[in-house]
Amino acid sequence: MASSDSETLHKFRFFSVHKDGTLKFSLPPVQKTLPSDEDPTTGVRSKDVTISTDPPVSARLFLPRSVGSATKLPLLFYVHGGGFSWQSAFSTHYHNFVAAMVAEANCVAVSVEYGLFPDRPIPACYDDSWAALQWVAARQDPWIVEHADLDRVFLAGDSAGGNISHTLAARVGSIGLPGAKVVGAILVHPFFGGTEDDHMWFYMFPENGGLRDPRMKPAAADMASLGCERVLVFVAEKDHLMGPGIEYVEELKKSGWGGTVEVVKNIGEHHCFHLFDLEYEKSVELRQKFVSFMKQ
Template sequence: MDSLNNQVVHEFRFFRVYKNGRIEKFRSTDKIPPSDDQITGVRSKDVVISSQPAISARIFLPKIHDPTRKLPVLFYVHGGGFCFQSAFSSVFHKQVNAVAANANAIAVSVEYGLFPERPLPACYEDSWAGLQWVASHANRNGPEPWLNEYADFDRVFIGGDSGGGNISHTLAVRVGTLGLPGVKVVGLILVHPFFGGTEDDHMWLYMCPTNGGLEDPRLKPAAEDLSRLGCERVLIFIAQNDHLSAKGRLYYEKLKKSGWVGIVEVVEHEGEAHVFHLKKPECENAVDLLNKFAAFINFTSQRL
């Protein structure tokens, strides 16, 4: 019986599944507490968005130079193949902290449910609940003082990397379809986004028991969804040696042809692999990515 239960029935990029239903993940996730960055002046803290289901976030507040000036808001969705990583992990704490400092923006990094404890579509629903929670502060009477006091809800951005880019796209579609009262989402930032068409598709289908097959619009963005993205500008980052780069380019082309009325641009970093900026944040291209990420927020904000 033990030998049968230890038989592997599915082997994916991030985990394997045994005959007895046990799932073995190939990666673990570290978590660090929020902190005040003495170098950049960025402060961070954790907040509870929902207790049932459990949804939380880490908020980053840049150094306040002018208390009367409201700051743009970045709603960030971390990557990790929908099954690992965290808004509280060291790599994403450092990344979002750096974005908040460089863009002079408040960042809300959402902690959504992961597979297998919470199969898909939990990550999509949790992230949408998080974005709605941010919007609940638009009248300056929400539960989080930093958002009430400093956030400019006419300058909200959604962004994420890899699987988080995939989730970010679905959020922009929901904003365009359902609206987000009190909030204007002006920009969408996708860093090396996952949009199907690779060997990982069957992993996504396995993680999402209620999937719609390989044409599921959450896996493969549909033209009608692209046409109603609820933002004015989109920035897509591509890495030349990333196995997802072709799908990032395809997203760009499909978005331009969809009828969506907005501006989309692509930045490609040559010689780099998937999420290289997280693995070697000090390299020249990672610094360039961070600067262009922040510049997109600042440029778009200044034009409003």
């Protein structure tokens, strides 16, 4: 029997929790798309790979249309968003966005499929993404061996994926990443603590470290030793996460980190607007900024 509203214990942005322990998600099913030998719009090739079976971690790899063995290309490691509980590297929105980035930036891309709440509560998303990044550094696929310049790795993600990308960069700075060099990190409308969504994150992460958990509220020490040279942060004017995103940039500047950080404000835009209409003028501008940052 379905739970009634009167039995609701918690109501979060993406789901509600009922007294009998059931969860009711308020988001539509994710529409997924298959990889392609040649994307009809971009000409980009894609394929899926298994990184680990226990725990289950996979990824979608992308190659641009014109790629040869003589020239190695930068690698974009993309982490999708979705509130740690929704979306997929294989969804139509993320497949199309990453394919567009690969075509425009002329890069190799790896889009990671990490574990989601409730099947795999946080910190699975962080651990799975780290496992995928180590897999890349270990050159476990011919496309990476033949076409990727692992001295030019860029971490990127939006929303929850922006949060995870920061955590990956912090881990690289802390313990290193043998076999690869992370040059930059691109955080699009990243999730960090300081909004009503904090309680949803706590619920999804039973072993959380509270309001000062460095995965929610980046620690000064992690920022000071961030494992990349450059950071680009996008914030959207009509996004409830804009404040924490700006605060992240300010704290990174004060941390003593030796790199450079830039913030871009998407005026008049909502959270993750760039995914839903690739032809929209401001979506094109956001991708162009990605490209210029990677080619800088």
